[in-house]
Amino acid sequence: MEKFDIRDPRLAEGGRRRIEWAEREMPVLRLIRERFARQRPLAGVRIAACLHVTTETANLMHTLHLGGADVVLTASNPLSTQDDVAASLVTHFEIPVFAIKGEDNRTYYQHIRAALEHRPHLTMDDGADLVSTLHKERRDLLSNVIGGTEETTTGVIRLRAMAADGALGYPIIAVNDAMTKHFFDNRYGTGQSTIDGIVRATNILLAGKNFVIAGYGWCGKGLAMRARGMGANVIVTEVDPLPALEAVMDGFRVMPMNEAAKIGDIFVTVTGDINVIDRQHFEVMKDGAILANSGHFNVEINIPALEAMARSKRLIRPFVEEYEMPDGRRLHLLGEGRLINLAAAEGHPASVMDMSFANQALSLEYLVHHAHEMEKKVFSVPEEIDRQIARLKLEAMGIQIDTLTPEQIAYLNSWEEGT
Numbered sequence: 001m002e003k004f005d006i007r008d009p010r011l012a013e014g015g016r017r018r019i020e021w022a023e024r025e026m027p028v029l030r031l032i033r034e035r036f037a038r039q040r041p042l043a044g045v046r047i048a049a050c051l052h053v054t055t056e057t058a059n060l061m062h063t064l065h066l067g068g069a070d071v072v073l074t075a076s077n078p079l080s081t082q083d084d085v086a087a088s089l090v091t092h093f094e095i096p097v098f099a100i101k102g103e104d105n106r107t108y109y110q111h112i113r114a115a116l117e118h119r120p121h122l123t124m125d126d127g128a129d130l131v132s133t134l135h136k137e138r139r140d141l142l143s144n145v146i147g148g149t150e151e152t153t154t155g156v157i158r159l160r161a162m163a164a165d166g167a168l169g170y171p172i173i174a175v176n177d178a179m180t181k182h183f184f185d186n187r188y189g190t191g192q193s194t195i196d197g198i199v200r201a202t203n204i205l206l207a208g209k210n211f212v213i214a215g216y217g218w219c220g221k222g223l224a225m226r227a228r229g230m231g232a233n234v235i236v237t238e239v240d241p242l243p244a245l246e247a248v249m250d251g252f253r254v255m256p257m258n259e260a261a262k263i264g265d266i267f268v269t270v271t272g273d274i275n276v277i278d279r280q281h282f283e284v285m286k287d288g289a290i291l292a293n294s295g296h297f298n299v300e301i302n303i304p305a306l307e308a309m310a311r312s313k314r315l316i317r318p319f320v321e322e323y324e325m326p327d328g329r330r331l332h333l334l335g336e337g338r339l340i341n342l343a344a345a346e347g348h349p350a351s352v353m354d355m356s357f358a359n360q361a362l363s364l365e366y367l368v369h370h371a372h373e374m375e376k377k378v379f380s381v382p383e384e385i386d387r388q389i390a391r392l393k394l395e396a397m398g399i400q401i402d403t404l405t406p407e408q409i410a411y412l413n414s415w416e417e418g419t
């Protein structure tokens with residue numbers, strides 16, 4: 001087995017500078033790293049991480065390495081890898097990486113298998129591909145594994161389904177469920193970086209465009225807020241009456257996709273669901289419509305149907321595929337329907353990943369101490385970790401808040417005081 005598999009080690013220097021740049025916006029992770037370097041809480045622990053290979057992830061890997069862990073990194077999406085970062089991790093940080101931007105599905109899974117050869121005690125996942133490969137193909141390794149973490153909504157859903165079936169072999173902490181993760185990463189991170197990906201790929205003006213967002217969850221809310229800020233007319237589609245109502249009250253138009261499909265200029269799916277934009281929608285879309293996905297898997301837009309319907313396709317710009325329909329309309333698919341913020345831009349800004357990855361690092365430390373007493377289920381990040389991260393982030397931003405007085409504590413804890 002190769003020791004690593006990356007695009008080109010000569011990209012390392014540029015990667016190192018960008019990793020350094022991200023580090024400046026990651027003060028909470030920096031504090032954790034300084035403590036980890038002193039205390040080495042992960043000494044002797046082997047970790048296999050399946051995460052987007054970005055500058056922020058590099059800072060997390062470095063933190064774990066300094067904490068004593070023996071880490072290997074593989075990509076959690078074939079298109080999200082930053083090749084210069086992979087090169088720098090291997091060259092400057094002695095962290096083996098198996099990831100090449102644009103790798104095909106076969107190579108993607110070969111890389112996951114290579115990371116599993118590391119015989120991990122802890123797994124880190126973003127979408128649960130590593131955990132599911134481990135459970136399907138390498139059950140011989142399960143007895144070594146004490147626990148794991150999961151970064152994203154889609155992965156947490158998959159792992160909860162495994163736990164419900166009694167199929168999960170070890171406890172997992174759902175980093176996504178931490179408030180300091182999804183309040184910020186999914187909302188502000190995905191919101192901003194999805195716009196960034198669309199603009200970098202297309203250079204279109206958003207002002208005045210009908211911008212259709214499928215899914216008004218954490219990511220959808222952030223995206224809607226930012227698209228409106230750019231002057232777009234935001235339309236939301238939903239299947240759940242609660243977020244649909246929230247979108248209405250937030251001032252957005254809400255309608256079924258069948259209606260939105262006729263008037264949208266730009267469509268973005270962020271649902272975690274399948275075939276949200278389908279054949280009947282392609283049939284009625286306007287000439288020039290742009291389609292992108294920012295949900296975890298590339299199944300939210302029915303690409304096989306689009307391929308089957310189109311009479312031709314061509315790559316018109318990097319990350320922009322133009323499909324010509326039999327009636328001459330042209331539909332544009334961005335980034336092969338993969339997470340557009342990572343495919344065409346750089347993923348979330350470091351400042352939000354600071355909190356997500358602080359949760360990752362502290363959850364791993366927690367697992368080292370507590371995994372043996374945890375059931376084989378999916379757990380939330382312990383509340384004390386969540387609050388500690390929020391406190392540290394505020395401190396790093398130079399923002400102070402009030403403290404409850406003894407009188408207020410007594411008042412809030414009593415049931416006797418009333419009108």
Ligand SMILES: NC(=O)c1ccc[n+]([C@@H]2O[C@H](COP(=O)([O-])OP(=O)(O)OC[C@H]3O[C@@H](n4cnc5c(N)ncnc54)[C@H](O)[C@@H]3O)[C@@H](O)[C@H]2O)c1
Pocket residue numbers: 152153154155182185186190214215216217218219220237238239240243270271272273276294295296297339340341342347348
């Ligand atoms: N691009 C990124 O960097 C990034 C970051 C975080 C999460 N994600 C991914 O984005 C997806 C959404 O995450 P989230 O945290 O917003 O999840 P969420 O559960 O908060 O929201 C998803 C929303 O989509 C709605 N939905 C489901 N099926 C639908 C359909 N057919 N039509 C319209 N709406 C539908 C649900 O009702 C829900 O309100 C997940 O796949 C997650 O893993 C991506």
